[in-house]
Amino acid sequence: MADTVRINLNDIREISTEILEKVGYGRNHASAIADMLYTCQLDDCQSHGLFRLFMCHETMKAGKIDGNAEPVLAESDNAIVRVDARGAMSLLAVEKAMPHLIAKTRKFGIAAMAVNNCFHFSALWPEVEQLSAVGLAGMSMVPSHSWVAPAGGTRGTLGTNPLAFSWPRSGRSPFTFDFATSAFARGEIELYKRAGKPLPEGVAVDANGAPTTDPQAALDGAMLTFGSYKGSALSIMIELLAGPLIDDLTSMESMEFAEGKGGAPYHGQIILAFDPEQFSGGKAAANDARAERLFADIVDQGARLPSQRRFEARKRNQERGYVEVPAALLDDLRNLTA
Amino acid sequence: MADTVRINLNDIREISTEILEKVGYGRNHASAIADMLYTCQLDDCQSHGLFRLFMCHETMKAGKIDGNAEPVLAESDNAIVRVDARGAMSLLAVEKAMPHLIAKTRKFGIAAMAVNNCFHFSALWPEVEQLSAVGLAGMSMVPSHSWVAPAGGTRGTLGTNPLAFSWPRSGRSPFTFDFATSAFARGEIELYKRAGKPLPEGVAVDANGAPTTDPQAALDGAMLTFGSYKGSALSIMIELLAGPLIDDLTSMESMEFAEGKGGAPYHGQIILAFDPEQFSGGKAAANDARAERLFADIVDQGARLPSQRRFEARKRNQERGYVEVPAALLDDLRNLTA
Known part of the structure; x- marks a missing residue:
């Protein structure tokens, strides 16, 4: 990551619960959500860690959720x-x-x-x-x-x-393992769109149901399954x-x-x-x-078991006592409750 | 099918049990196996119907199964x-x-x-x-x-x-639904080999673990998952x-x-x-x-639910009281116990 900041493991839950309570989640919910964000962030699972505080905020703003x-x-x-x-x-x-x-x-x-x-x-x-x-x-x-x-x-x-x-x-x-049965995550298509890159074949159809590699057409149409x-x-x-x-x-x-x-x-x-x-x-x-x-035979031939990168991150982050997140993420989180 | 023969529904179990008992299965096993073959054949599931009597025979010949x-x-x-x-x-x-x-x-x-x-x-x-x-x-x-x-x-x-x-x-x-998690069934690769056709990409690796489209190299190597x-x-x-x-x-x-x-x-x-x-x-x-x-929304857009062809075959075969099988299959079955 180009510009990262360190967050001590002890601070992940605190940052999370503070924001969650500010945006409208009661203490018990804030605590349960913070545990989930901690677990994901500890494994460097950036897409489902602290980043999801925005989703929690948006869900509250949409006005249908009960925070208590x-x-x-x-x-x-x-x-x-x-x-x-x-x-x-x-x-x-x-x-x-x-x-x-x-x-x-x-x-x-x-x-x-x-x-x-x-x-x-x-x-x-x-x-x-x-x-x-x-x-x-x-x-x-x-x-x-x-x-x-x-x-x-x-x-x-x-x-x-x-x-x-x-x-x-x-x-x-x-x-x-934990995988979406869609060929791509919706967030991945957003990333292709922002990068101006075409999608691979077989990932999406446009609003008319025709195969497309155009990210915006895919977002307007539908994704396909893996x-x-x-x-x-x-x-x-x-x-x-x-x-x-x-x-x-x-x-x-x-x-x-x-x-x-x-x-x-x-x-x-x-x-x-x-x-x-x-x-x-x-x-x-x-x-x-x-x-x-069975696992040994998979690893011995040079294949990886799912989640190995995550477990390596967990070990490393537990040993050093902190995680690294994009600096922009922390700024954006501060703005969220400013 | 080019050259087919009709078998009355009533005869499917009888043909099966007779062969199964002749090759070494006791009455109870022959009956349970015949029920399975009937169910598959009724749905025109040719690969898992009467055709499987050869596999039952080969399994007995291999000498490890207990038929009773x-x-x-x-x-x-x-x-x-x-x-x-x-x-x-x-x-x-x-x-x-x-x-x-x-x-x-x-x-x-x-x-x-x-x-x-x-x-x-x-x-x-x-x-x-x-x-x-x-x-x-x-x-x-x-x-x-x-x-x-x-x-x-x-x-x-x-x-x-x-x-x-x-x-x-x-x-x-x-x-x-009922699908193999291999990209291809092993029998499909055999069919490509017999037809002298290359496999699609991404279906198999050769004995050295390199991607291959050669059916024999695939059989000597390994299939890949879907x-x-x-x-x-x-x-x-x-x-x-x-x-x-x-x-x-x-x-x-x-x-x-x-x-x-x-x-x-x-x-x-x-x-x-x-x-x-x-x-x-x-x-x-x-x-x-x-x-x-949910099902209606899938069908309404022109997609098929899995097994629809099988259910259509079942209805048709139940109404007419017979199934059609390749003539060669019946000949081969007769030879099996000749």
Whole structure:
């Protein structure tokens, strides 16, 4: 980075909560959001760290979010934890429901969390890594806004619909991935536009549904999914599991709800958790070795496991006690509450 | 098809069981396999219908499969149905465990089936469609043989690792997909080789790990996943969930177990099931309408839902009472047991 400044790890949460409270989030929400921003910033995940304070601010300005609502857990005997975010940001609801998801997974072997009625702006990997940190495998999905055309289609129906997964590795960073099922992130298209560069082929269609490499035409039209028909099918599955399955909005409905106002989309989230001890009939340790052999064979041939750069950044930043962010980011954040 | 013959629907199972019993499968296994072949053939899914009798024969000839072993269900109080196929084909084990998976899903809201120690040759969609037929959503995954290189890699580590999903639609055929996470099916590469045609770019690497469009070099080297790094990450997830999670083999281990002999790979299978009624807090019907609006928006723009061609074939073949298969297939099947 050309012009960067250091922020001590201890200051990340403080900077975040101060801004969040100033723009209208209550203490509990500010704290849950600040934890997420800390986790992302620690891993040099710039797009989902402190930078997201702008999105939190815009969401508040759009006027639909509740900055104070306390999430409500539904009582249940089954393996599903349902938590109602009541029109607030998702993170406090997930924070409240996570211990219940872990307890249900240890009881039933497999369990799910359904988060309803939440605004959502965050990366999914920190939440599935909370599961792998306690020895469970985790998977998470959310819809977004209907910016993405299905394979063979001409207009936005699907969200960017990310899928995240984390697998616990004994004594090591977990195997984690978190990817959008759109071929490109919407922010990437903005970057191409600003740089005046054409998009690669196969990433977007224009407002008439014709393939385009023009970033503005893509923003006016629709993005495409990664992996053609397969990626499109996967994205539809995510719409269904994180939407109608859990009695919450599809990306189309989330887009309508927003009424053209900015900020984070409003919808649901699903998190699945798996207990290797119960799935393996008590042989999780022996199967750790089996999984490690798989990872070793991938790394030995020069391929990278997903998230490795992030784990390297985490280690480095933890050791030196600070993160580096663009100087302009800090200036912009100061202006935000000036 | 140039030269086809008709087979009455009533005869598909009979032809299958007769051949299966002749080549060494006991009655219960022959019947479970015949049900699978019938289901696929009814939908004109030629690659996984009667054609697979050759694979069943080759698997028996390879000498490692047990044609008679009865699957054993593990007792459990949790939401996991574990069934041991005991070295036989997977299908009888899945048949035995499926009612328990359905019962556990209705009890717990989410449940899983782990099938262990099975040979596996079949499409996954018939099994997830058994779930959607009773109003549940289903997902299934299996590894295979390590023919597929991870993104950025140079040699086979991953299987073709299919993912199947089915969503129940009230009064309609379900939303179902079933795709390999390899860019191409291995059989497709064989077809390119026979036709003397080069492969598309990005589908395979040669034995030195260099990109190749030569079908034979691809068969000697490794296939690639669909969707680059994202497809590769998804494939690794499938290895983990259908392998080490459930105390069963990875695709690398399955390949080693086969010792170069032909036939179906030997490994495990995982099936997940979701009860929309419980996930939605009793609002499944209202959410059906929400899902239907999503499907309608996809179809209205000229895109196809996956499996539509298959459902059309099913309807046509059920109405006319027969399927059409290549004449050569029937000749070859007669020779198989001559």
